[in-house]
Amino acid sequence: MRSGSTSFASATLFIYFPSMLMSMGQGMIIPALPTIGLTFGVSGAIAVQAVTSQLIGRTVSMIPAGALVDRYGTRPLMISGASLATVSTLIAAFSPSFVIILITQFFWGIGMSMWMFGREIAAFDMVQRDQRGRQMSALMGIGSTGMAFGPAIGGFLTDLTGIRGLFLVYTATAFIVLLLSIAQKEQSKRSSVPTKTKFFDVQAFKQIHPYFRITYAILFYSTIVQFTRVQVVNTMLPLYSQDQLGYSASTSGLIFTVAGIATFAMIAPTGFISDKIGRKWAAGMAAVSSAIAFIAFPLATSLPELMIAAVIVGIANGLALGAMTIYTYDIVPSHVRGQLQAVRRSVGELGALTSPPVAGLISATYSPGVTFWFFAPLHVLSAFLIFAIGRESLQGKRGENAPSTEEIDKGYSPE
Numbered sequence: 001m002r003s004g005s006t007s008f009a010s011a012t013l014f015i016y017f018p019s020m021l022m023s024m025g026q027g028m029i030i031p032a033l034p035t036i037g038l039t040f041g042v043s044g045a046i047a048v049q050a051v052t053s054q055l056i057g058r059t060v061s062m063i064p065a066g067a068l069v070d071r072y073g074t075r076p077l078m079i080s081g082a083s084l085a086t087v088s089t090l091i092a093a094f095s096p097s098f099v100i101i102l103i104t105q106f107f108w109g110i111g112m113s114m115w116m117f118g119r120e121i122a123a124f125d126m127v128q129r130d131q132r133g134r135q136m137s138a139l140m141g142i143g144s145t146g147m148a149f150g151p152a153i154g155g156f157l158t159d160l161t162g163i164r165g166l167f168l169v170y171t172a173t174a175f176i177v178l179l180l181s182i183a184q185k186e187q188s189k190r191s192s193v194p195t196k197t198k199f200f201d202v203q204a205f206k207q208i209h210p211y212f213r214i215t216y217a218i219l220f221y222s223t224i225v226q227f228t229r230v231q232v233v234n235t236m237l238p239l240y241s242q243d244q245l246g247y248s249a250s251t252s253g254l255i256f257t258v259a260g261i262a263t264f265a266m267i268a269p270t271g272f273i274s275d276k277i278g279r280k281w282a283a284g285m286a287a288v289s290s291a292i293a294f295i296a297f298p299l300a301t302s303l304p305e306l307m308i309a310a311v312i313v314g315i316a317n318g319l320a321l322g323a324m325t326i327y328t329y330d331i332v333p334s335h336v337r338g339q340l341q342a343v344r345r346s347v348g349e350l351g352a353l354t355s356p357p358v359a360g361l362i363s364a365t366y367s368p369g370v371t372f373w374f375f376a377p378l379h380v381l382s383a384f385l386i387f388a389i390g391r392e393s394l395q396g397k398r399g400e401n402a403p404s405t406e407e408i409d410k411g412y413s414p415e
């Protein structure tokens with residue numbers, strides 16, 4: 001592990017900056033969807049399936065990506081993922097049909113999963129244990145910031161150059177990430193415990209120490225809720241602010257920008273809470289903030305009120321992004337860390353895939369605003385489970401019967 005200014009400089013160049021570029025690229029496509037539809041002669045409802053194709057690619061590849069990073073380390077996975085993202089976006093720039101767009105976005109999602117898992121574990125291994133909460137919070141917060149400002153950049157590029165130019169710029173950002181991934185040194189400290197040759201070994205669950213197994217299950221549920229929160233806000237807030245309240249698309253975009261700024265502002269506080277007060281406090285406060293935001297949105301009818309609700313959901317995003325990841329890493333064995341993190345994230349992606357149609361059905365039956373209230377109890381339950389049942393994983397804050405970090409990393413064995 002590195003320390004001091006060297007670690008910060010390395011993290012900035014090889015982790016933070018490329019994370020922002022990859023997330024920005026992901027956000028750039030969102031405002032281009034109507035133009036993609038017009039270009040290839042498909043409806044807007046069909047055009048948005050390009051994003052769905054990304055999500056499917058990410059979902060199906062997460063568990064294999066987790067197993068591969070456990071087996072081969074971070075650098076090969078990051079190089080492979082960035083290469084796949086670069087090639088897929090380049091093909092999309094010259095795509096003759098919408099079907100090719102769907103295929104390229106599917107493979108982009110796979111590349112994103114591969115690079116993302118390598119990135120997370122590289123960031124985790126780059127710093128000392130007492131700095132990992134701040135490291136992960138910064139990583140997730142900067143990535144979220146790239147996603148927040150990506151749509152503005154993508155909209156400008158689409159108006160200026162069309163979708164071909166947009167995808168070429170998208171390709172350039174992925175290629176820069178590829179070059180940085182090649183230049184980066186291997187960061188992961190792979191365990192001497194041999195891994196299985198299959199993509200996922202169900203025995204990995206049994207290696208979690210019994211003291212933390214219920215906590216891991218709670219993180220499973222809370223991750224589904226976390227991913228659901230993001231998609232419900234992304235799909236229902238524009239409908240609520242524009243169709244139900246009558247605000248313009250630019251005003252709706254401004255609300256999202258405010259939420260993104262709030263997320264970015266939470267980077268330092270979240271890292272401090274996670275590293276000094278406890279992992280469960282950061283994760284639990286994220287669930288509480290989400291519940292408050294989902295209760296507040298349908299009550300917000302003026303622009304200032306919507307901005308306040310957006311700030312609250314931005315705070316929730318900032319708290320959850322790093323806290324959930326570092327909480328998981330704390331309680332799973334080091335040699336199956338990628339697999340168990342991948343399983344948790346893939347379940348969350350399933351929540352992301354299924355929540356928009358469910359939210360759409362509720363919205364059509366009642367209203368976009370009321371939809372938030374239907375999902376609010378999920379966040380209340382998440383907060384209760386984390387605070388009432390979840391066990392603290394931060395070293396020095398654990399309970400009396402908690403296993404040591406060495407016991408956790410080695411993996412549980414009843415013998």
